[in-house]
Amino acid sequence: MIKENIKSVGRTIKTKRKAISGVYAKTQNVVVSASVNRDLPLEKLASKLDRAEYNPEQFPGLILKMDAPVKASALLFSSGKIICTGTKSLKDAKKAIGEIVRKLGAIGLKVKGDTNIVIQNMVASGSVGGKLNLNEIVFKFEDTEYEPEQFPGLVYKLPEPPELPGAKITFLLFGTGRIVITGAKSEKEIIESVYILRDKLKKGGELHS
Numbered sequence: 001m002i003k004e005n006i007k008s009v010g011r012t013i014k015t016k017r018k019a020i021s022g023v024y025a026k027t028q029n030v031v032v033s034a035s036v037n038r039d040l041p042l043e044k045l046a047s048k049l050d051r052a053e054y055n056p057e058q059f060p061g062l063i064l065k066m067d068a069p070v071k072a073s074a075l076l077f078s079s080g081k082i083i084c085t086g087t088k089s090l091k092d093a094k095k096a097i098g099e100i101v102r103k104l105g106a107i108g109l110k111v112k113g114d115t116n117i118v119i120q121n122m123v124a125s126g127s128v129g130g131k132l133n134l135n136e137i138v139f140k141f142e143d144t145e146y147e148p149e150q151f152p153g154l155v156y157k158l159p160e161p162p163e164l165p166g167a168k169i170t171f172l173l174f175g176t177g178r179i180v181i182t183g184a185k186s187e188k189e190i191i192e193s194v195y196i197l198r199d200k201l202k203k204g205g206e207l208h209s
Helices: 042-048 090-106 134-140 187-203
Strands: 023-035 062-066 072-076 081-087 118-128 154-157 170-173 178-184
Touching: 023 090, 023 187, 042 062, 062 090, 072 090, 081 090, 118 187, 134 154, 178 187
Parallel strands: none
Antiparallel strands: 023 081, 023 118, 062 072, 072 081, 118 178, 154 170, 170 178
């Protein structure tokens, strides 16, 4: 059986809500898109940039890995679009995009205008502060998937809450109370959705100390 394996490291998200013992969320990965507003010669970039990989027969984008100023990975496309992943905050994602722009400028590819950085997905780990009976939750909550023979976690798609219009949050729940959050577009969506989930579990009698 696959064991529960959630990273405990990450950037802890602050909240204005009253703190509840054991309830938290930590950002693990921020995925952003950006554009340098010009075409990119990927073959040239592959030969000029360190830690760049480009195999157009397998994938149309160039893979670029960085350790400074922040650790991140990026996909660069000939259209000028960039997908950056691996950072733990929007601030660090912006630093990574800025470093890519600097690298492009250093080899004669000047970037003009705003790079238009947009968060596409945020992944976080955390806890609802109590143990969960997944066998009960799968029958009481809609939009769940649970096959314990294949994986110990339960997938739950949170209905769009009034407090977070437009949010499309998906949780991975474990019996220990540990959770993984995906689909968020901001730290507010992450931490608020955790408290909304906790309230829902508590109301349904599914949260146990």
